[in-house]
Amino acid sequence: MARTTPHQHVHTRRTLTDGEPLYRRVASELLGELRTGTVPPGERLPGERQLAGHFGVSRETVRQALEVLRREGLVATDRRGSHAALPGMPVEAPAAAGFPLGARQAGRDAVARAAVAWEVPPPGHAEPLGLAPGRPTLVHRYWSASPGVREQRTAVTSFSAVALAEVEELARYRDRADGTGAAELRRTYDWMRRAGLSLHHRDTITRVEGAPSVRVTRQVRDQHHRPLELTELVMDAQQDVLVYEFMVPAAV
The missing domain is CATH 1.10.10.10 (Winged helix-like DNA-binding domain superfamily/Winged helix DNA-binding domain)
Structure with a gap:
């Protein structure tokens, strides 16, 4: 086609x-x-x-x-x-990790919700993404809970202007991103690869002070070092600080 x-x-x-x-x-x-x-x-x-x-x-x-x-x-x-x-x-088969960061596999007892909105990104997102202060962009929010709500995860992702310009599937969400409808962006990284982008992920994991949780901050850039997305995931767990990076080549 x-x-x-x-x-x-x-x-x-x-x-x-x-x-x-x-x-x-x-x-x-x-x-x-x-x-x-x-x-x-x-x-x-x-x-x-x-x-x-x-x-x-x-x-x-x-x-x-x-x-x-x-x-x-x-x-x-x-x-x-x-x-x-x-x-x-x-x-x-998807070559990259699923989206968003921390998304659970579908299960009978697990609960998950996701939505997108066209709005000003959360504090700390605009500068790494190259966005002017106060400029809106596509923001994705995800929440999930394990059976019995023993463990919860919340993830907020902001996309850059580059991502919306290069990835057609993401750009289509702008006009219907009202923050209420369900959003199916699980193939985001495959869409990026199919658009010819090689993905460089940098994930930083830190303890949340005063809470039994960790925060994972993911920054994704392409082969030209242009920012594509920034995700902040907070999950119920306790781990030491860990930073790792990896590359996902573009689809050929």
Whole structure:
């Protein structure tokens, strides 16, 4: 597809042949691309205009093709748009740690919430991200609790202007980041890698004075040393100070 495939495809305007409706043929080709992992399960498909240009058909034909896939449970549509809904994991397993820092694996008894807002970042976030004081940006908040609420984790992430300019999937959240709706940003680091960014993580772990908790501060930069995100995670635990750094290469 125009958004994700490495090579541009030139399509001529399709015509009806062999008695098969054109929209069904487009649905079949689109399904084939979804099965190869062009758009991983759960991620947003390109818009109707992009799909129409990709397949060389009208937007109405694309609309009909998507409806066929929706009826078969292979595509889901919500207020964010249409998403691949094929069963199974994405073809390319994530090479980076999950987002946000400290996010738990889904469990039957665990509780987690996440939301995004377009707002001024928390104190201490603007300068490392290269943001002017008082300038709003995309801020992600995460909260989780273990079974029985024995351990809680809260994480606040602020993204830089560079991240929003380079990573299309993040930029799309700006207009709907009202701080109330659920946010699914678990593939953030894969989106960054797919945008051609190599990720340099620097995590600093310190004790929270007067509390049985630790604070983990993560700063992420790209291969050009440009800031991408800053996350502060507070979790119920006790550990000594630890700083470690690692690189995640860009997707090729």
